[in-house]
Amino acid sequence: MAFGECGGAKEDITKWGSGSDGFPTTLCCRNALTILSDAMASQVRNTKGQVFLSQEQWQSCDQSFHPQPGMSLSSCGFDNFYFGSSQCSNLSLLTVQGSQKYSDALNQCSHFYLSFDESCADCTSAILSLRDSLYYSTGPDSNDIERAICGVAALVAVAFEQQNDPFLVDKFLRCLPSPAVHNKSKIIIPML
Numbered sequence: 001m002a003f004g005e006c007g008g009a010k011e012d013i014t015k016w017g018s019g020s021d022g023f024p025t026t027l028c029c030r031n032a033l034t035i036l037s038d039a040m041a042s043q044v045r046n047t048k049g050q051v052f053l054s055q056e057q058w059q060s061c062d063q064s065f066h067p068q069p070g071m072s073l074s075s076c077g078f079d080n081f082y083f084g085s086s087q088c089s090n091l092s093l094l095t096v097q098g099s100q101k102y103s104d105a106l107n108q109c110s111h112f113y114l115s116f117d118e119s120c121a122d123c124t125s126a127i128l129s130l131r132d133s134l135y136y137s138t139g140p141d142s143n144d145i146e147r148a149i150c151g152v153a154a155l156v157a158v159a160f161e162q163q164n165d166p167f168l169v170d171k172f173l174r175c176l177p178s179p180a181v182h183n184k185s186k187i188i189i190p191m192l
Contacts, residue, residue: 013077029076041159058082087138120175
């Protein structure tokens with residue numbers, strides 16, 4: 001789903017952690033994260049339970065992943081979303097599944113048939129709680145990049161388990177505060 005030209009989108013992953021939600025700040029990059037997370041979730045079985053792809057697989061994706069003209073994984077700050085790039089990228093699905101926060105996220109993100117406001121609040125809170133749990137388990141040297149990677153790990157792990165809802169990632173990202181999309185000199189604010 002395209003909202004304006006995304007060719008000018010350039011995000012710094014370290015800025016994700018400065019906001020309350022810790023996910024991409026432009027709609028273009030949130031759309032890219034939706035596609036990417038869904039693809040990674042579908043690959044978990046093929047990666048023997050690793051949440052993230054190997055660096056080689058990631059580089060192959062980088063060469064072919066262009067959700068919008070002029071966009072790449074790098075333009076959204078997704079350079080380090082491969083296995084071994086950080087503590088959270090090393091997580092296995094079994095490790096994430098062993099967390100009570102994971103069970104809570106699965107439960108809270110399976111009620112999108114209820115009112116959107118209630119569903120959003122529950123799912124957002126649960127995913128962010130899982131992200132923070134993973135982040136705090138990585139040790140004292142954690143940083144904003146680690147927090148962002150932990151957020152992607154949480155999102156991919158929950159999406160993997162909720163494959164009966166192929167739009168879960170999109171629903172979750174739509175629950176976050178709406179970002180303004182900068183397109184040259186005009187701002188497009190998406191409507192939910």
